[in-house]
Amino acid sequence: QQQVKQSPQSLIVQKGGISIINCAYENTAFDYFPWYQQFPGKGPALLIAIRPDVSEKKEGRFTISFNKSAKQFSLHIMDSQPGDSATYFCAASVRTYKYIFGTGTRLKVLA
Template sequence: QQQVKQSPQSLIVQKGGISIINCAYENTAFDYFPWYQQFPGKGPALLIAIRPDVSEKKEGRFTISFNKSAKQFSLHIMDSQPGDSATYFCAASKSWGKLQFGAGTQVVVTP
């Protein structure tokens, strides 16, 4: 049973647009929520992460929004660029636990 549900499965956005990927979790003990980015032929790499004590974290064009009461978090990619085309995975874990990954979202940014 997947503990982190991710949507959409795929996303096409024009250059300069905003990409939004949503994730939901059930386990209220989760307290760490990272996003990983995977390019074709490569392994996933940590992009940005958030703890539940803040509602938003921004790093450059990437922002995580976190809603603890709804048990949801999302990744926003502002001013999307063709180089952002990749598969994005949300994940969640307890501090000492293993990461539970979402199913992934393939993002394609068209020129």
């Protein structure tokens, strides 16, 4: 019940395309859903986050879509660029600030 399931494991997208990464959770106590971006040799860095009281949040080319009833959320990267090539992790946390991470999606954007 504490798991966050992430898919796909890897993704290859052409430059300018849309990258979509999906996550699902079971624990309805989760109340904060961030996405982290990690480049090789670096720690994860917060990309964008959403709380369950909204269904969508957009920041630049990055959008989170949240479906509370389905217990799913997804990251959309519009106009994907080679510089977006990284590993992306979804996460979920509860009010105790315990973060559970997904298994990661390795994105490669072809020039």
